[in-house]
Amino acid sequence: MKNLTGYLKKILSLSSLVLAFFLLLLSNQNVRAAEDQFSVTADFTHGISDTSIDTEAIITIASEKPRVVSYFTTTIPQENLSVECYNASTSKKLDCSSHNRTGATDIMVDFNNAIVKPTSKLKLRITYHTALEKTGALNIVSSVQDAVTKSVVITYPKTNGEPLWTSDAMQNLKSVNNNYQITILKPIYTSISILFGKSISYQFTISKTFSNTLKDQNQTFELIVPSDSTTQTIIWDNLTPLPNIAEQDEDGNYIFKYILAPEDTLDCNIQGHILKRATITAKNTPEAFLTTALGYWKTSEKLEFTRIISYIKNKGIKITDGFTNIQDVDADTQQLIIKYLYQYTVERLNPQKSLVSGVITDSRVGFDNIVADPNEANPSDYTDFLITILRKYGIPSRQVIGYVSNISGYTSDGFYNYWVEAYDTTQQKWITMDPFLEDYSSKPLYGNAFFDHIAILKRGKFPVAPKLTFYKDSDFKVTSSSEDELIPELKFETQLVFESSNTLSKYLKGLINVSNTGNIAINEYALGESNIENIKKYVDPVNNINSQIILPKQTATLQLNVPNSINTSNVFVNIEFSNEDYSESVLSASDTNIQIPIYLQIITKAISILSFLGIIYLVYFLLRRFNNKQNG
Template identity: 25%
Template sequence: MRKKLFLLSILAFLYFGRAIGYASDFSIDQTIIYNCGFSETCLVSNSISITNNTSEVFASEYTLNTGLKDVSKVTALNQKSNALSTQVDVLNNQSVIKIFFDRPILGKGNVTNLTINYETKETIKYTGEIWEISIPKITKTQEVNNIKITVSVPNNFGPLMYTVPRPNKEETENNRFVYSFNGADIPEGINIAFGEYQLFNFEIYYYLKNDNKLLSQTFEVPFPPNIKDIQKVFVSKLNLKPKNLKVDENGNYIAQYKLEPGEAERVEIYGLIQIFNKEINPAKGGDFKDIPQKIVEKYTKPKKYWESREENIIKIANELLKKDGTVSENAKRAYSYAVNNLKYSVERTKRSYLERFGAVKALQNPQDAVCMEFTDLTIALLRAMGIPAREINGYAHSEDISKRPLSVFYDNNKDLLHSWVEFFDPEFGWVEIDPTWGQTSGLDFFSKMDVNHIVFVRKDDPNYPLPPGVYKDETSNKKSVTITFGNKNLLKENLAPLDSFVSKEKKFSPTYAFLITFLTAPALYMIYLVLRGVLGEFKRKG
């Protein structure tokens, strides 16, 4: 009887993995344990059972793609705890471990057991006030019967903030929290965080100049807003008190500064921002009929870049819409469409000028997307489906810009900004989602946002208001936005809540538009800046 040598390769963590060879020849069971600790290292133990389904084929070696670049101290043991030869290669920024069997097991029904161990710092981070575990998504290949994943952490990591998805089992043993998952239930990876909130220091300046020689002007600039249950802002320094500070209908905190003819001012605001977690269960979302009509009318209209009435957008939206689903379940379908059909382009981010494509052109150039295209396509699809949606511009902290890209520039003298999406569900209110990071990280940024996104502005108009980071002194290379992790002890200091600066008057003064063109691109995207100002009085000298 002729025996066939077969190189078995299980790509358990690849985004688009598949087994090489005949899947029906073998059956695989995997148990993966992540033991993570205060050294910001996870010890990973991958126990694998390979069952022969035929007597004519046997496995002589085994290849595992970890889905991680950072792995070390790789070992492999057979079922008798004897060491096996290994080889580690890095392909496409991912470590691939190859194990060579000393004695391949022959015969139908016979089982080969092995254990692959390694260490990684890539799946655990301690940032600010938060411990975060991030395990890449798993593609279950044909020959894999079962995948079980266990995550174990010290029980003094702090309170559990969230775990996505929900584990099948939670328990405490040997002073550790242990979370167990079924691999079939985690198509978007595992994300677990511990802590009460994230805390950031912020320093923002706005350079304002009235080039008009005859008229005074009132400039409007946005401060980072308070958002109920999500974002809380405290001010330690505000060098110039605004004429007015109002909260607009999108929840933006808009400060007005009046400048005399030829006058220039540098407004500086420093403080702390607390970010809290908000997690949703899409299946428990609200019904379309319960969305207030005023919100539907305002936030489902087509806008520039959000072409929700374009033929192809409508066609896709109709295919995605499930009328018996909740608002959030349908929003998830739009989010997933953008995640699965666009690809983030690192090369495009390095260009000095970046054209904003909009939703329609993003579909025509799916391999050339950055955060703007993910945002615009998702908003257009949501609006076409009848789901209110708007844009968010802000800052997002990232430890790995390849998996969680920050902005369209890498120049350290530029302000690093990010763009994401907010949709409205009558059960949850406004919900933030990030399809860009959903695509680049393989994690779920729909059911929960991490606590590393800081909202600067929420926009029903793609071009207004412009976020901090745009109001720069073009003669200076200094960043106008600086974000660092804060210390919770600073919250005990005498800080002023942002709301204490809000004016009591309910309405803005009438505004007029002034068109200014930037000669260099702001960090988020190149656009024409429209400043709104109040007409002043003519001033006569002498």
């Protein structure tokens, strides 16, 4: 029930005053117009074609008391609409006028003194058309001011395929002739976002300028860029110039390093695409440091964890007061505990409502101080709080700083944000959780696919490192991509060669040269079958690519130090290169020709000549002696 002021204006003509007064007497009530109570709901139907969206909104006005309505005013949060109005019960066209302003269209409908009774609701049908914008996400406004949207039905051609993602959960998807029909009940957002296809893609650009102001030495500049993970794949379209070094740290972050000569300047321009997808199974077990309590994730609090245990018990979970390890319960209970720890965070903290969306630069206060003052919490406070309690119970977790795109309608453009990833050992998957955004937007987000969340860097080993290297809006730009489906390509060329050696050397140096000819990075490799037994132990401890990523158009070298005692004729080795769920194997082979140094060749030839001369002299000596005996 909402107050009439703000969305209904009732103008009673002289002829209707008598009737209104009579009805009020019948209901034995004496209520002033400003206190009249109405309930207003809306049901939307959208028909999508190749060029436009045809919308019909049924607005239902109800009252617990008889009322006379002359005019009804409302606002649709979409500008430049040309509307038509009808009485939905009689299909009679009504006089209505509209006023366009920035971001909205105000509508006034003449109901001609229609009567609203508890048993007779007033229904208004508003129709309008909007142009279909060819963008990555389809955003459809489905709300009117001061009304509760009960349902949204969207019909679209089957050629678009089934929806990959919707901002509000679908209650039904059915086939109707050549169309699909989506039904969403009680949506939370004013605009419904829909994405089609097999994956969601974004186009991004990075523009940075580095300047070495030193006069007598080189300087190295680092750039943190979006990395491949279990939720996203990076396609690199352009890297100008290629970094001198491209590394992956223990948290999986991609770090580009550019080495500049004294007083040199470098313009770095990077373009690519980010493909978001449903979370895949993690290949590697989380590192032990992801459950370590340190820095902002360390606490001396005891009372707070007593509250948490009580909270979990009240949810029906049977655990002891001394519960500290999530591995002590079964798989289903583990998943519930992770969910309840998230919900506890949302309920325990209160967001800073005056906050402007974006990464907070204020100093962080840590878990204990957040507990002392849980109000006006910023995004990093939410992540620090949640990571602390997750790690308290042995749940691997890490902080993520990234970019939230505009496909979900939080803002007209995107914004930076903090969120959390927790590892579910039962599913072997990382779960994305954004407690601040749920609290701030008042929308339940647990279990969301988070296709709008683009990870830039992750902090698991240290609470404050690495640092975000984007400081201006122009440094990093993201837009939804409307291109056809992009295909990640893991391609490479390899060559196995052995450098010149000598018979006196203890080792024979082998080089595996790898060139990335695809469009995604190679971030992991594994040596497999070879005719050299246990070839992995001969990988050079320094000249390897363990922490290195190989970007498109980049070349890297893996060095082998093979003992000379091993037969290295016709060496082959099977190598697997991978990028999360993309992997390819190659069989690299080489004929080993050991070249003898020139000085050894000279000595060998000299020995051979001397041996030959010695043999000739011996034969000559024997023949001469034989002849002497014959003559004697």
